[in-house]
Amino acid sequence: MKKLLPEALTVSAFAPYGEVISVDAAKRHFSINGGNTERYHDLAELVPGPDGKMIVSIFRGQPRPLPFAIEMMERHPLASQAFVPLAAQPYLVVVARPGPAPGPDDLRAFLAQPGEGVNYAPGTWHHPLLALNEICDFLVVDRSGPGHNCDETPIAPPVLLALA
Secondary structure (H helix, E strand, O other), rough: OEOOOOOOHHHHHHOOOOEEEEOOOOEEEEEEEHOOEEEEHHHHHHOOOOOOOOEEEEEEEEEOOEEEEEEEEEOOOOOOEEEEEOOOEEEEEEEEEOOOOOOOOOOOEEEEEOOEEEEEOOOOOEEEEEEEEEEEEEEEEEEEEOOOOOOEEEEEEEEEEEEO
């Protein structure tokens, strides 16, 4: 089975799939509230898709034991989907570029650190939530609305996700 090792989550490495949501990824920040707060501005392009609206949810992810077999991927063709961790825990992100269903060689893995969120661009293939170490909550901003907005595809043969 092919082995997939995660790399550091950086703005440039993740750009083909969407945006990194973090203080370090901010292109612009400024003081507000009389200088008491720093605003890290416009961190992700949230796309609701046709006739959709953006909604906010909390996803509670169970930790995945590693190594873990990546057997499927999903995408949301109509809209973006952002995940911001609410716990001080790292988590894993597995993605493939938008387009035809990916194969084992198309996958890329990232190790996201506490305080780093991701926003998947519309159509980006990704694995469902991959919490590590303990149960973790994520603030999720995604689409509600008409139309089919979730495709799934198998990964065959499966790819083994491991930290080393």
